[in-house]
Structure formats: C-alpha cells, structure tokens
Amino acid sequence: MTVRTRFAPSPTGLLHIGGVRTALFSWAYARKRQGVFVLRIEDTDLERSTPESVQAILDGMHWVGLDYDEGPFYQMQRMDRYKEVIQRMLADGTAYHCYCSREELDAMRAEAEARGEKPRYDRRWRPERGKTLPQPPAGVDPVVRFRNPLDGAVAWDDAVKGRIEIANEELDDLIIARPDGTPTYNFCVVVDDWDMAITHVIRGDDHVNNTPRQINILAALGAPLPVYGHLPMILNADGQKMSKRRDAVSVVDYSEQGILPEALLNYLARLGWGHGDDEFFTLGQFVDWFDLEQVSPSPSRFDRDKMLWINQQHMKAADDARLAALTLPFLARLGCDAGQGPALAEVIALLKERVTNLVDLAAQATYFYRHDAAPAELAAQHLGEESRARLGRFKDVLAAAEWNPEALSAAIKAFVAAEGVKMPLVGMPLRAAVCGTTQTPSIDKVLALLGRETVLARLTATLAG
Template sequence: MTVRTRFAPSPTGLLHIGGVRTALFSWAYARKQQGVFVLRIEDTDLERSTPESVKAIMDGMHWVGLDYDEGPFYQMQRMDRYKVVIQDMLAAGTAYYCYSSKEELDQMRAEAEARGEKPRYDRTWRPERGKTLPPVPEGVQPVVRFRNPIDGVVAWDDAVKGRIEIGNVELDDLIIARPDGTPTYNFCVVVDDWDMGITHVIRGDDHVNNTPRQINILAALGAPLPVYGHLPMILNANGQKMSKRRDAVSVVDYSEQGILPEALLNYLARLGWGHGDEEFFTMTQFVEWFDLKNVSPSPSRFDRDKMLWINQQHMKAADNQRLAELTAPFLTKLGYDSTQGPALAEVIGLLKERVTNLVDLAAQATYFYRHDAAPAELAAQHLNEEARARLARFHKALADTAWDAPTLSAAIKTFVAAEGVKMPLVGMPLRAALCGTTQTPSVDLVLALLGKDEVLKRLSHTLQTAA
C-alpha cells in the first residue's frame, strides 16, 4: 500500500501556523514512507473563501518549502462528483430528503434543551419500515440528510490519541446537501479522501468530533477507512488558544519578523513531537526520525524565545549569500541600499552570530551602508575633546596602513601602546565615530570591511563636524 496523506486548508484567511504544523507532519509522514502528499483546497464556504486566501496558502506553502506531489485540488471544481454520490446514496437509502423548516428545527432544539437533552434533529423525514412520512410541502426545497446508524458505537484507533469511541446515539442525521444542492463540509471531505485514496488523515484535534460522522459516511459508501491521527492544539505562552488578536499566527507574520522558513518548521516540529533531546535539526533529519507514535496527545505551548534560539542556530548554519538575499529587503525597508558598500554576504558573515532574526541582522548592518552620526548621548560619552584628538592622530596613522584585518589589528595595538591607554579608549570612540554605535564586532574586522577610503572619509567627517 502506498501511503497517501493530504493537507486540506480552507481559504478563509492567511495560512495559520497550526495549519503549517499539520501540513508539516502530513508531509513528513508521506516522505518517510515514500508516499504521496496531496494538497487540497476546501473552498466550499463561498461566503468566506477568497482568491486572496488561496494565494496566501499557496505562497505560504512555497515559503516554508513544503512541496506537494498532487494538487492543488479544489472542491468547487468537484461539485458534479459530489452530486453523483449524493444521488447514489439517496437511491441506496443511506441518505434521504428532509423538508423540515427552520422554524420546526428551532422548535426541536428548544424542546430538547427544555428537557435537558442535546439538541438534535428528530428524524421526522427519515424513512423507516412501516413508517408513514408527512406529506411533502409545496414549494419547499429539501436538504439531504445522511442516514446515520442509530445503535452501536463508532470506534477508531487514533494514531495520536489512542482508542476513541463515540456512541451513534450522540450523532445526528447530519445534512450532506443544502437546499440549493451544494454539499456540506463533512460530506465533501469523505468523498475527497475516498477518491484521492488518502490512507492517513493527519489533522488538528478540533476535527475529532467530525471523525465519527465521516467514518459512518465512508462505511455507508463501502469505502476504505483511512488511519486518523489528530494533532493537539498549539497554545500561546499563557496557555490560551492562539488568536489573531493576541499572537502572531500566520506564516506571513514570521516571514516579516525575519524568521527563516526552515527554523519555523524546525520549531513547529518540536511542538508536540520529539526525538530524544534533539532541538536543532534539518528537515532531512526530521523526515528520517518522524513517526506518529512519537507525537504527544497533549497541547503544546508556543515559546517565542525558544523559536528565536532555533532561528539563530539556523542563521549560523546558513549560507551567507542566501542570508544576504533574505536580509537585503529588510535593509531597503530601513532606507539603506545594500549595493552601496561592502558585499552584504561578507557583512552577514561578520554579524550573523550576534542576532536571532533577519530584522535585527539588517538593523546591525546599517552602518556599513550609510554613515549616521553618533547620537548626542553617545557622542558626549565617547567623543569628547580628548577622544577626538586621539582619533585625529589615529586618522594620520591609518593613511599609510595596508588594509586587511591582521594588519589593521596590529596597527591598532601599536597605536594603543603608543598612546599609553587601554584599548577601550581607542576602540569605543572609533566605533562611535565610524558606526554611530559602540555595539560592533571586532573593530579591525569592521575597518577592513568598510574599506580604507570610507573609514578615512568617515573619520574626517566626524572630526570636522565636532570641530
């Protein structure tokens, strides 16, 4: 049997990180089993589904690098297939027309609640042997309901949560087609999983209540049952369900925060799954290690600091040229042109171990691409009259110095010794004058990257401005 998994988002908003983790686990299981990963867009909610959301899902999947083997399939393009199956079920007696009005359903609900019972349809229009159905009302477009079993239980061995059993008495004869003939979510999902040969349904545990209904429909169709695995919820740091109002929940948010896609996947993989004490790993390693048996059935808490640490590890391991390409747009947003200065990849190599995300990396790189004067408070602390006089002497000493990091390091040490001062009395004013900050890597490396002409020009500018 070829393993076939699917990711089936509804295009009603941006791609949520909970959805990304579901896609990741489905993708990883298919890859581990040399199977097939299918992308399906469940767009039957016409009021909420938008082309913009479809694009956001596709862009998000592309950004995180979860490649699919088949699809994307769109439910709205499969309407004819659903209607054929509904007609087959009506003919087989596993579905029936229901003409109950909204008012009648509201009354059923109110009466059930008054009795302290779970509201459900009373099966007025369900055909039974020896039962006389009410007269069909004129001008009423019926819904189609599934003839759910009345007795027994629905049971399955969930790949994450273990054995789950739900009594059929708890289930309603759910509507599978609306009055206009359009099929409903639970029905479309069943037909899709059947037609697409899905062997493993890996999804969020908010779908647990849908599963017994879908199993019963599959059984009525004579279709094979997939293995179900329901992933626990991701909570925020306060133990609450993550929400758009309080938390960064879409992949777009994390892209804009300078998180690498492989780092986000690495972190999401660790939310509810583990391989010993391993925290930092590649997706190749994840696929090699992944098994549904190691997925925890308990909710996980999103820890931003932990995610940033993992992002930092991936930045340290990343190719500098690739990081430069990813960082350049953030520099542009800050108003700096990364083509007007040293090669950004070299700057990245110098700075990347000092930051946890691309936004901070861009902010740290700014002084390589434009000379901004030191803030007044910093200038008052490090660029007093004595410091400027020392910088003027250092400026002269640099004029005949060869320009590479080892030579500059030696020149700085020689100058410090000649001045009879400690290194900070040269290094701090030098950083403030050249970079507008004292928080930089080793000053000889900064000088080497800035280049001789630029360093001498910046020092001259600082000395002239101070004068």
C-alpha cells in the first residue's frame, strides 16, 4: 500500500502556523514512507473563501518549503462529482430529502431543550419501513441528509489520541447538500479522501467531532477507512488558543519577523513531538525520526524565546550568501544600499552569531552602509575632548597601518600601550566614532571590512563635528 496523506486548508485567510504544523506532519509521514503528499484547497465556503487567501496558502507552502506531489485540487472544481455521489446515495437509501423550514428546526431545538435533551433534528423526513412521510410542501427546495445509523457506535484507533468511540445515537442525520444543491464540508471531505485514496488523515483535533460522521458516510459508500490522527492544539504563552488579535499566527508574520522557514518548521515540529532531547535539527533529520506514535495528545504552548533560539542556531548554520540575500529587503527598509559598502555576505559572517533573527541582523549591519553619528548620550560618554584628541592621534596610526584584521589588531594594541591606557578607552570611542554604536564585533574585523578610506573619512567627520 502506498501511503497517501493530504493537507486540506480552507482559503479563508492567511496560512496559520497550526496549519503549517499539520502540513509538516502530513508531509513528513509521507516522505518517510516514500508516499504521496497531496494539497487540496477546501474552498466551498463561498462567502469567506477568496483568491487572495488561496494564493496566500500556495505562497506560504512555498516559503516553508513543503513540496506537494499532487494538487492543488480545488473542491469547487469537483461539484459534479459530489452531486453524482449524492444522487447515488439518494437512490440506495443512505440519504434522503428533508423539507424542514428554519422555523421548524428552531422549534425542534427549543422543544428538546425544554425537555432537557440535546437539541437535534427529529428525523421527521427520514424514510422508515411502515412510516408515512408528510406531503412535501410546494415550492420548497429540500436539503439532503445522510441516513446515520441509529444504534451501535463509531470507533477508531486514533494514531495520536488512541481509541475513540462515539455512540451513533449521539449523531444527527447530517445535512450533506444544501437547498441549492451545493454539498457541505463533511460530505466533500469524505468524497475527496475516497477519490484521492488518502490512507492517513492527519489534522487538528478540532476535527475529532467530524470524524465519526465522516466514518459513517465512508462506510455507507463502501469506501475504505483511512487512519486518523488528530494533532493537539497549539496554545499561546498564556495557555489560550492562539488568535489573530493577540498572537502572530500566520507564516507571513514570521517571515516579516525575520524567522528562517527551516527554523519555523524545526520549532513547530517540537510542538507536540520530540526525539529525545534534540532541539535543533534539519528537515531531513525530522523526516527520518518522525512517527505519529510519538506525537503527544496534549496541547503545546508556543514559546517565542525558544523559537528565536532555534532560529539563531539555524542562522549560525546557514550559508552566508543565502542569509545575505534574505537580509537585503530588511536592510533596504532601513534605507541602506548594500551596494555602497563591503560585501554583505562578509558582513553577515561577522554578525550572524550575535542576533536571533534577520530583522536584528539588518539593524546591526546598517553602520557598514551608512555613517550615523553616535547618539548624544553615547557621545557624551565616549567622545569627550580627551577621547577625541586620542582618536586624532590614532587616525594617523590607521592611515599608515596595513589593512587586515591581524595588522589592525596589532596597531590598536601598540597604540594602547603607547598611550598608557586600557583598551576600552580606545576601543569604545573608536566604535562610537566609526559605527555610531559601541555594540559591535571585534573592532579590528569591523575596520578591516569597512575599508581604510571609509574609516578615515568617518573619523574625520566625527572629529570635525
């Protein structure tokens, strides 16, 4: 049997990180078993689905690097198939027409609640042997309901949650087609999973209540049942469900925050799954290690600090040229032209171990591409009269020095010894004058990258100011 998994988002907004984790686990399960990963867009919610959201899903999947083998398939392009299956079910008696009005359904619910019962449809239009059905009202388009079994139970061995069993008496006769003939979500999902030969349905545990209904429909169709695995919810740091108002929930948010896609996947993989004490790993390692049986059924909390730490590890390991390309847009937003200064990849190599994200990396790289005067407080602390005089003398030393980190380091040490002062009394004013900040890597490496002409020009400008 070829393992076939699917990711089936609804295009009603941006791609949510909970959805990305679902896609990741489904993708990894298929990849580990040389299976097939399918992308399906469940776009039957015409009021909320938009082309922009569809594109956001496709862009998000591309950004995180989760490639799919088949698709994207769109439910709205499969309407004829759904209607064909519904007609078959009506013919074989596993579905029936229901003509109840909204008012009748509201009355049923109110009466059930008054009796202290669970509000539900009373099956008045369900055909039964010896039962006389009401006369269909004129001019009313009926819905189609699934004829759910009345007794017994639906049970499945969930790959994450273990054995789950629901009594059929707890389930309603589900509407599978609306009055205008358009099929409903639970029905479309069943037909899609059947037609696409999905063997493993890996999805969020908010779908657990849908599963018994879908299993019963599959059984009525004589279709094979997939293995179900319901992933635990991702909560925010306060233990609440993540929301768009309070939390960064879309992959766009994390892209804008300078998080690397491989780092986001690494972190999401650790939410509800683990491989011993391993925290930092590649996507290839995750595929090798992953199995659904290792997924915890309990919710996980999103820890931003842990995510940033993992991002930092991936930045350290990343190719400098790739990081430079990723940092360029953030640097441009800060008004810096990376063409007017040292090679950005060399700057990245010097700075990347000092930051946790691309936004901070760009911010720390700015002094390589423009000269900002030190803030007044910093200037008052490090660029007083005595310090400026010392920098003037050191400028002459730099003008004659060889220009590489080793030679510059030796020149600084010799000047410090000649002046009879400690290193900070030269290093800090030098940083403030040349970089506009005292928070830099080793100053000899910074000077070497900036170049003699730039360093001398900045010292001249600072001393003249």
